[in-house]
């Protein structure tokens with residue numbers, strides 16, 4: 001039996017980063033993907049699920065995806081996890097924010113990483129880790145198994161667009177390879193929650209994404 005996930009996606013911060021809460025309500029466990037800003041709003045959204053946050057997962061180390069992490073960690077005690085290749089970016093949160101003229105609370109050290117192919121458990125739910133470098137070296141997508149499955153794509157794939165590669169550690173060839181080999185091989189009907197903006201599906205982007213035309 002697969003548990004039906006509860007998914008709440010909340011745009012946070014000046015760049016409207018999509019922060020998602022994924023919960024197994026029966027098991028009373030949740031994870032937060034990209035607590036980028038507005039920690040109070042995220043913490044009260046977790047509380048309304050009636051679940052305990054067990055992990056704060058990050059699709060990558062850009063400031064708009066990690067800016068609320070320290071406060072949500074202090075409020076919930078959830079483990080902070082990010083791909084090790086983005087640890088330098090994560091640690092440089094204050095410098096990243098000031099580059100954009102913003103302030104940031106200094107980061108707390110991560111409790112752990114994850115690697116390609118690993119499975120993360122949330123109650124009876126399972127999230128599969130897909131390392132998709134290019135937007136940043138440690139960019140990661142999380143594929144939630146279950147009914148229906150969902151891909152949390154961070155800033156790797158957007159509806160009709162892809163993540164920029166002109167920031168720290170970005171690489172244009174690498175992001176295209178990641179999308180073609182790791183994402184476009186997934187089922188076409190798979191729903192994609194993007195790091196910013198509206199949802200899409202793998203099939204739609206395979207047909208319509210102008211950055212991936214051959």
Ligand SMILES: [Zn+2]
Pocket residue numbers: 060062135155163
């Ligand atoms: Zn980003």
Ligand SMILES: [Zn+2]
Pocket residue numbers: 015017062064065155195196
């Ligand atoms: Zn972003």
